[in-house]
Amino acid sequence: MSSESDRHDKALGMNRPICRRDFLNSTFLAAGGALLGPLTPQQLLAAASGSDWTGYGGVGDYANSNGNTLEVLTAGHQIRSGVFNHSSPPDAIDTGEVFDCVVVGGGVSGLSAALFFQKYGGPKLTCLILDNHPVFGGEAKRNEFIVDGQRITGPQGADHFQVPLPHSFMARFFETIGLDWREFRYQEWGSSSPAIPLGNSFEDARGPDAWYFGAKFGRNPGIWLIDPWKKNLQGAPISQKTRAELLKYNQRTRSGLPFEYPGDEKSRQLDSVTIERYLMDSYGLSRETIATFMADEGGGFGAGPDVVSAYCIYAFDVDRSMDEPALSFPGGNDGIARHIVKAIIPDSIPGPNTLDSVCRNSINFDALDRPGHSVGIRLSSTAVWMKHDGAPSASNFVTIAYTQAGKVYRMKARSVVMAGGCWTAKHIVRDLSSAHREAYDQFYRSPCMMVNVALHNWRFLYNMGISGCRWFEGLGSFAAIRRLPTFSTDSKTIGPDSPVVLTLKVLYPHYGLPLQEQGERGRAQLLSTPFRDYERQIRTQLSDLFSASGFDASRDIAGIVLNRWGHAYVSPQPGFFFGKDGNPAPRAILRAAPFGRIAFANTDLSGTPDHRTAIGEAHRAVSQLLDQVLTGDGSESRSV
Numbered sequence: 001m002s003s004e005s006d007r008h009d010k011a012l013g014m015n016r017p018i019c020r021r022d023f024l025n026s027t028f029l030a031a032g033g034a035l036l037g038p039l040t041p042q043q044l045l046a047a048a049s050g051s052d053w054t055g056y057g058g059v060g061d062y063a064n065s066n067g068n069t070l071e072v073l074t075a076g077h078q079i080r081s082g083v084f085n086h087s088s089p090p091d092a093i094d095t096g097e098v099f100d101c102v103v104v105g106g107g108v109s110g111l112s113a114a115l116f117f118q119k120y121g122g123p124k125l126t127c128l129i130l131d132n133h134p135v136f137g138g139e140a141k142r143n144e145f146i147v148d149g150q151r152i153t154g155p156q157g158a159d160h161f162q163v164p165l166p167h168s169f170m171a172r173f174f175e176t177i178g179l180d181w182r183e184f185r186y187q188e189w190g191s192s193s194p195a196i197p198l199g200n201s202f203e204d205a206r207g208p209d210a211w212y213f214g215a216k217f218g219r220n221p222g223i224w225l226i227d228p229w230k231k232n233l234q235g236a237p238i239s240q241k242t243r244a245e246l247l248k249y250n251q252r253t254r255s256g257l258p259f260e261y262p263g264d265e266k267s268r269q270l271d272s273v274t275i276e277r278y279l280m281d282s283y284g285l286s287r288e289t290i291a292t293f294m295a296d297e298g299g300g301f302g303a304g305p306d307v308v309s310a311y312c313i314y315a316f317d318v319d320r321s322m323d324e325p326a327l328s329f330p331g332g333n334d335g336i337a338r339h340i341v342k343a344i345i346p347d348s349i350p351g352p353n354t355l356d357s358v359c360r361n362s363i364n365f366d367a368l369d370r371p372g373h374s375v376g377i378r379l380s381s382t383a384v385w386m387k388h389d390g391a392p393s394a395s396n397f398v399t400i401a402y403t404q405a406g407k408v409y410r411m412k413a414r415s416v417v418m419a420g421g422c423w424t425a426k427h428i429v430r431d432l433s434s435a436h437r438e439a440y441d442q443f444y445r446s447p448c449m450m451v452n453v454a455l456h457n458w459r460f461l462y463n464m465g466i467s468g469c470r471w472f473e474g475l476g477s478f479a480a481i482r483r484l485p486t487f488s489t490d491s492k493t494i495g496p497d498s499p500v501v502l503t504l505k506v507l508y509p510h511y512g513l514p515l516q517e518q519g520e521r522g523r524a525q526l527l528s529t530p531f532r533d534y535e536r537q538i539r540t541q542l543s544d545l546f547s548a549s550g551f552d553a554s555r556d557i558a559g560i561v562l563n564r565w566g567h568a569y570v571s572p573q574p575g576f577f578f579g580k581d582g583n584p585a586p587r588a589i590l591r592a593a594p595f596g597r598i599a600f601a602n603t604d605l606s607g608t609p610d611h612r613t614a615i616g617e618a619h620r621a622v623s624q625l626l627d628q629v630l631t632g633d634g635s636e637s638r639s640v
Contacts, residue, residue: 054066058145066156067449069134071380084385084401100126102398105138105421107337112173112615115618139157140334141334142155152489153484154503155503156334157568161336162327163324190492190493201328207467209229212545257314273310274305277310300569302507311577335358345368381402397597416598417622418602438586448508450506452502456556460549481501523567599622599624
C-alpha cells in the first residue's frame with residue numbers, strides 16, 4: 001500500500017482499536033492489492049476465513065450471527081451447487097428421530113409455524129425447527145455493542161412493527177406470545193441543548209429531512225439541503241424540470257389505498273405495471289427523475305422501480321393502523337422472535353414473560369433442543385434434502401437430511417413446513433412437482449446489507465438539526481439514529497453526546513437491467529467485497545457526508561458490524577401478486593394446498609417482507625397440514 005493510501009487510512013481510523021476483528025495473517029492481507037480486483041463471490045468465499053469476510057459481530061447472543069456469515073453461505077451454496085443431488089445423501093447419519101412436524105427455517109415465519117402447530121395440534125405432537133443460523137430469528141436479529149460503558153443495539157434486518165388493529169389477527173397473536181405493545185415507552189430528551197425529534201426506529205426518522213448532493217450533481221465538496229420540501233427544493237443543484245416533477249409528486253393527495261381490497265380490478269391494474277410506469281403515467285415523472293431520486297422507491301423489495309410491480313407501493317399498508325406510529329425493539333423485530341421462542345420454549349429465555357426480561361436476558365441455548373420436549377430449535381442446521389417416502393399423495397412420512405458441523409444427518413417427519421427462502425426450497429424438495437418448481441422459478445430475490453455503526457456520540461448530526469438523512473450516490477442511500485425503548489436500556493434519556501447506533505441500509509438496484517440480472521449483480525457486489533474494503537467505504541462515505549459538521553471517523557466510530565443478506569427480499573415483478581395473461585400468480589400455486597405432506601410458508605409467498613405476512617403465511621401452512629395431513633392423536637411420533 002502506498003504512503004498516500006496509508007495516510008488516508010490513518011485519517012479514516014482504519015488502524016484504530018475499535019470493535020472490529022483485525023486481519024493479521026489473513027488471506028486478504030497476503031493478497032494485497034488483489035483485494036481491489038474483480039474477485040467473484042466464489043473466489044472470495046473460497047479464499048476467506050470466517051472472520052475476514054464476516055467481520056466483527058458485536059457482543060451478546062448474536063455475536064456470531066451477523067447476517068449471512070461465511071459458514072451459513074458455504075452451507076447454502078452446497079445446495080445450489082448440487083452437492084446433495086442424490087437419491088439419498090450418502091453417509092448420512094440416521095438420528096432415529098421421527099417428528100410430527102419439522103419446520104425448515106427459524107425466522108419469524110418458521111417460529112410462528114411451530115407456535116401454531118403447538119397451539120392447534122396439542123401437547124402430544126412434536127415439532128422441530130431446523131435453522132441454518134447460530135441464532136434463531138432470520139433477519140429479525142440484532143447487533144449489540146458496548147460503548148463507553150453502555151450497551152447499544154441496532155437491527156440486523158427487520159426493523160419495526162405496526163400497532164395492530166383492535167381485535168385483529170395480529171392483536172390476538174401478540175397477546176398469545178405476551179407481547180404488550182401498549183407498554184412501549186421510549187427514551188426522553190436528556191440534554192440541556194434544545195431537543196430535536198427522534199424516531200422509534202431507524203426507518204422512522206423524525207424532524208426535518210436532509211438531502212446530500214455530491215459529485216454526481218457537480219458538487220465537490222458536496223452540499224446539504226436541510227428540510228428540502230419546506231424550501232421547495234430551492235438550492236438543490238437540479239434542473240427546474242426535475243424540481244417541478246419532485247414537488248408535484250410530493251404534494252400529491254394521499255387519501256389511503258387506491259383500491260378497495262387486494263385482488264380487485266384496481267389492485268390488479270397496479271400489479272400489471274412497474275412502479276416506474278405507474279409513476280410516469282400517474283404523476284408525470286420522467287425516467288431520469290425516477291432513476292436519480294427513486295432508484296430504491298421499492299426499497300422494501302430490493303430491486304429497482306423499473307422492474308418491480310407497482311402494487312408494491314401499497315402492499316405494506318394493507319391491514320394496518322395508519323394512525324399509530326411504528327414501534328421497534330432495540331434490535332428491530334428481534335423482540336418479536338424472542339417472544340415467540342419464549343412462548344414455545346418457556347425456559348429458552350430466563351425470567352418472566354415481560355418486555356424487559358425477554359429483551360435483556362440472555363438466551364439459554366441449552367434449552368432450545370432438549371430430548372423429550374414437544375418443541376425444539378436445532379441451530380446451525382441446514383436442511384439440504386427431503387423427499388416423501390413413496391408417492392407424495394399417499395406417503396406417511398418425509399425423509400429430511402440436514403448438515404451440522406460438517407456432517408450430514410437424516411430424520412423423518414409426518415409433515416413439513418418449508419418456512420425458509422424460496423431460493424433453496426425448490427432445490428431441497430427432491431420430488432417437488434413441475435408445477436411447484438415452475439412457480440418457484442418466478443420468484444426473484446434481491447440482496448441487502450444492513451450496516452450498524454456504533455458511535456461515541458451523534459453531535460455532528462445534531463449540529464445539522466437532523467437525526468436521519470438521504471443521499472443519491474455512493475454506498476447506500478439512507479441512514480438514521482433513533483431512541484431506544486426504556487425497557488431495553490439503563491439510559492432512560494438521550495442527547496447529542498449519547499452513544500448511539502447509526503444504521504445504514506444498503507440496496508443494490510441496477511436500474512435498467514432485467515430483474516433477475518439486478519439481483520445477480522447485486523449479490524456479486526455484496527459477496528465479493530471483503531469486510532475491510534466495506535469498512536473503508538463506510539468511513540469514507542460518512543466523512544464525505546459529515547466532516548463539515550464535526551464528524552471525525554477516527555475519533556467518533558466505536559464499532560462496525562455488517563449484516564449481509566444475499567437474498568434479503570423477494571422482488572415481485574408485474575403479475576406476481578394476482579397473475580397475468582389469464583395465468584394464476586406463482587404464489588397462488590404454492591399457497592393453494594400442501595404438496596403431499598409439505599406446506600410452504602415464509603413472506604416470499606405474500607410478496608411483502610413483513611412480520612404480519614410472515615406470521616400469516618405460517619398460520620395458513622400449519623392449518624393446511626393439520627386439516628389434510630395430521631389426523632389421529634400423534635401416537636406414531638415420539639418426542640426426542
